[in-house]
Amino acid sequence: MSRSHKEGGVLGLFDDPVRLLEAVRKLRSRGLTEFEVFSPYAVEGIEKAQGLKRSLIPFVTLVFASLGCTLGFYFQYWTSVIDWPLNVGGKPYNSWPAFVPVMFELTVLAGGLATFGALLLFARLPNTSRSALDPSITRDRFAILVSGMNPEDASNLLTTIGAREVRAIVPRGWF
Amino acid sequence: MRYVALALVGVISFVIGLVHAPERAWAAFLVNHFFFMSIAIGGLFFAAIHWLTGAKWSRGIHHLSESFTAYLPIAFLAMTVLYFGSSHLYPWSRPELVAASPILTAKAAYLNKPFFFARGLGIIAVWLAFARAMIRNSFHERKEANRTLSPVFLIIFALSFTVLSFDLLMSLDPYWFSTIFGVYCFSILFNAILASVTLLALYARTHNSWDIKLDRFHDLGKYLFAFTIFWAYIAFSQFMLIWYANLSEEVGYFVRRLNGGWYAVSAFLVFGKFLVPFLVLMARGAKRSIGVLSAMAVYILLTQWIEILWIVQPEIFENGPVVGFLELGITLGFIGLMGMSVGGFLKSRETLIQAEIASFGTAGGAAIGENARG
Numbered sequence: 001m002s003r004s005h006k007e008g009g010v011l012g013l014f015d016d017p018v019r020l021l022e023a024v025r026k027l028r029s030r031g032l033t034e035f036e037v038f039s040p041y042a043v044e045g046i047e048k049a050q051g052l053k054r055s056l057i058p059f060v061t062l063v064f065a066s067l068g069c070t071l072g073f074y075f076q077y078w079t080s081v082i083d084w085p086l087n088v089g090g091k092p093y094n095s096w097p098a099f100v101p102v103m104f105e106l107t108v109l110a111g112g113l114a115t116f117g118a119l120l121l122f123a124r125l126p127n128t129s130r131s132a133l134d135p136s137i138t139r140d141r142f143a144i145l146v147s148g149m150n151p152e153d154a155s156n157l158l159t160t161i162g163a164r165e166v167r168a169i170v171p172r173g174w175f
Numbered sequence: 176m177r178y179v180a181l182a183l184v185g186v187i188s189f190v191i192g193l194v195h196a197p198e199r200a201w202a203a204f205l206v207n208h209f210f211f212m213s214i215a216i217g218g219l220f221f222a223a224i225h226w227l228t229g230a231k232w233s234r235g236i237h238h239l240s241e242s243f244t245a246y247l248p249i250a251f252l253a254m255t256v257l258y259f260g261s262s263h264l265y266p267w268s269r270p271e272l273v274a275a276s277p278i279l280t281a282k283a284a285y286l287n288k289p290f291f292f293a294r295g296l297g298i299i300a301v302w303l304a305f306a307r308a309m310i311r312n313s314f315h316e317r318k319e320a321n322r323t324l325s326p327v328f329l330i331i332f333a334l335s336f337t338v339l340s341f342d343l344l345m346s347l348d349p350y351w352f353s354t355i356f357g358v359y360c361f362s363i364l365f366n367a368i369l370a371s372v373t374l375l376a377l378y379a380r381t382h383n384s385w386d387i388k389l390d391r392f393h394d395l396g397k398y399l400f401a402f403t404i405f406w407a408y409i410a411f412s413q414f415m416l417i418w419y420a421n422l423s424e425e426v427g428y429f430v431r432r433l434n435g436g437w438y439a440v441s442a443f444l445v446f447g448k449f450l451v452p453f454l455v456l457m458a459r460g461a462k463r464s465i466g467v468l469s470a471m472a473v474y475i476l477l478t479q480w481i482e483i484l485w486i487v488q489p490e491i492f493e494n495g496p497v498v499g500f501l502e503l504g505i506t507l508g509f510i511g512l513m514g515m516s517v518g519g520f521l522k523s524r525e526t527l528i529q530a531e532i533a534s535f536g537t538a539g540g541a542a543i544g545e546n547a548r549g
Contacts, residue, residue, distance in 0.1 A: 044390075054459075062457075089421060097415050 008170055009035075009147030010154035011133055012163030017043040020142040023161040024049040027144070030157075034148040038137040060118040061111045068110025072103040133169060145169065178514035185508005192501045198491055201260035203502040206487050207509040208257060209343055210367065210480050212250040212299070213360070214513070217368030218243030219306050220332055222313065227325035229318070232394055235532030236387065238524065239375045241313060243368065244306040245516035251299045258292050264491070265291075267349045279349055286346055294342060298335040305331070314527065336361060344483075347490040351428045355413045362406040363479050369398050370475040375517070377469050383525075386533050389463055396462025399475060403456065407449040432485065436495015440485050448478040480506070 014020045021043065027035055028051060037050060076099040080086065085093045120126070137143045144163070146154040155166045192200025221240040225233050261268040266279070267286040273279040279286070305328045312321045337357030345356050353359075373395045379385040417425045432441050452475055461467040488496055521528070 058459075097411075097418055100411060100415065 008168070009145050009149070010151055010158060011167045011169050012144045012146070012158030012161075013134065013136070013165040013167070014142040014144070014162065015164050017046075017142055019162045020144070021045060021049055023144060023158075023163065026161045027146075027157075032146070032149075032157075034146070036145045036147075038133065038143040038145070040138055040140060040142075043142070055122070057115060057118050057122065061115045064114030065107045065111030068106040068108075069103050071110075072106035073099055076102060134167070178511040178518060181507045181511025182515065183508075183511070185505050185511055188501055188504025188508060192505065196501065197260070197263055199497055199499075199501055200505065201257075201263040202487055202491050202497075203505040204253075204260060205257065205264055205343065206480070206483050206502075207506055208250070208253045209340075209487075210483050211246060211509050211513050212253070212339075213364040214367050214371050215243050215246035215250055215516075216302050216332065216336065217364045218371075219302065219309065219328070220364070221368050221372065223309070223321075223325040223328050223332075226309070226313070226318070226321040227329065229322070232391070234534075235528055236372065236376055236391060236395075238313070238528045238531070239379070239521075240368065240372050241306075241310050242375070242517045242520040243371060243513075244302075244310065245520035246513050247299060247303045247306055249512050249516060251296065251303065254292070254295045254299055257295075258288070261288060261291070265346055265349070267346060282349060286349055291342055291346075294338060298339055301331065301335065314524065333357075333361075336364070344486050347487060348428060350424065353413055353417070353425070353428070355409065359409050359413050362402065362409045363482055366399070366402050366406055366475055367479040369395065369402060370472040370479070373399065373468065374472040374476070377465060377472065381465065385529055392465070392468055393459075393462045396456055396468055396471075399452065399471065400456040400462070403449060403452045403475070407453075410444070431489045431493060435493065437485070437489050440481065440496055444478075444482060444485065448482065452478075 012023070014023060017039065020037070020039065024035075024037060024046065028049065033051075037046060039046070073096075077094060080095075081093040088095070091098075132138055133145065134141070134143060144158065146158060149157075151168050155168075158166050189200055189204065192203070218240045222237045224230070225237045225240075230237075265286075266272045267282065268288050268291075273283055305324070309321055309324055309328065312318075312324070337360075340357050340360035344360065345351065345353065373392070376385075376387055376392070376395065380387045414429065417429055420426075431437065452471055455461050455467065455471055461471070484496065484498070
């Protein structure tokens with residue numbers, strides 16, 4: 001992903017997400033794979049158009065949430081049945097319904113923190129040395145960066161698939 | 176025609192039941208009355224959220240939700256019929272029991288037959304008035320009018336549905352009380368209406384080839400998944416506080432349901448009603464598969480019905496669930512009545528709704544464009 005930044009390329013700017021979506025589909029139908037898409041918000045259907053694989057984040061969440069749930073139960077079981085059994089209101093030591101709120105909270109906490117951590121890891125954040133290719137793509141415009149192609153061909157291609165503005169990106173040391 | 180036949184089966188079963196086992200017949204009547212009434216008003220509730228928020232994802236599908244409100248007049252009728260069976264179900268409606276109990280005598284100002292049915296019928300009449308006005312607006316694209324009416328309706332709905340669930344279900348044991356009961360019944364209602372809308376949308380896609388995209392079913396599946404958790408959260412909140420405090424005036428409700436034949440049903444609610452849909456619908460593939468989603472929608476609908484049976488029947492049959500041909504027949508009757516209402520509603524509006532759904536593909540794209548600039 002970040003390889004294309006280092007190599008530079010040609011940036012095509014689009015005004016609306018429908019044009020962007022069409023442009024991405026056209027690029028893919030021409031067999032182009034080395035491009036990146038920028039958008040100020042999530043555009044429905046863009047992952048499919050780009051042919052991106054599913055993110056691993058939900059699986060990280062699942063694993064850590066299950067872990068939080070299990071450990072939450074185990075700790076309460078250990079304290080109230082094994083290590084320090086106390087008779088509370090004549091209830092059995094293993095009064096599991098009373099454990100559920102803590103198990104639930106630990107499920108959410110472990111799942112939530114792991115999701116946040118995984119997001120930072122997969123998105124390579126925080127990264128202060130990187131800057132936006134164009135400030136407008138964080139606001140109201142959309143862009144495709146084509147790399148690994150002759151700049152002139154890339155500009156022509158982007159214009160024909162509907163880019164409003166085309167600009168060459170000079171490779172810089174990003175890291 | 177099929178639905179008319181089912182309705183007839185229901186009427187015949189109910190009459191036979193009244194003669195041979197009136198207690199069973201009225202219990203089954205109450206379970207189904209509450210269940211189908213919840214779906215009917217849930218239809219308006221679900222649509223009202225969409226009108227209030229200006230939701231675009233569900234364009235066209237919200238009409239399927241509206242179609243369930245066509246059952247409301249029948250709910251009004253069923254409420255009237257219940258008048259004749261109240262002494263079989265509600266201890267507070269039997270003068271000899273009220274006279275013998277100081278608590279029931281003190282509650283008689285609220286729990287008495289005329290006031291009880293005035294509340295019930297009045298509430299359904301208000302719902303009917305809202306349904307008529309808002310659905311007319313919905314089909315005439317008067318979005319602003321509905322956006323103004325929706326919050327009014329939602330507040331009235333929250334209060335009135337709580338009252339009705341307290342009246343119809345909680346007063347089966349007039350000594351017992353639980354302040355979360357209204358929300359708890361609402362969580363059943365919302366699961367039931369979500370499953371119903373999903374099922375109807377799946378049917379429209381597979382049998383009438385409506386152009387409803389797979390993404391919409393993915394969204395409905397997410398809704399079902401989320402509100403399975405919501406139900407578990409609310410139901411467990413009610414259970415745990417009563418179980419933990421173990422106060423004699425509150426705990427009887429769960430003692431009845433954790434003993435005898437009811438224990439198995441309670442266990443089913445934990446594992447079958449929560450864990451099964453939770454684990455199945457967690458997977459993305461399940462929400463996007465027509466087969467799995469249809470099966471889950473039917474299953475979730477069934478579990479909501481079982482839960483209402485579990486709320487109603489232990490108050491009358493302490494040893495365990497009583498389900499036989501009688502209960503089955505009466506349930507089929509209500510399915511028939513619901514089918515007739517929904518079918519009648521959709522028949523005259525089918526082309527209109529289909530056109531609106533079909534326009535989503537093109538207009539939906541433009542809508543994203545609007546968002547980008549707005």
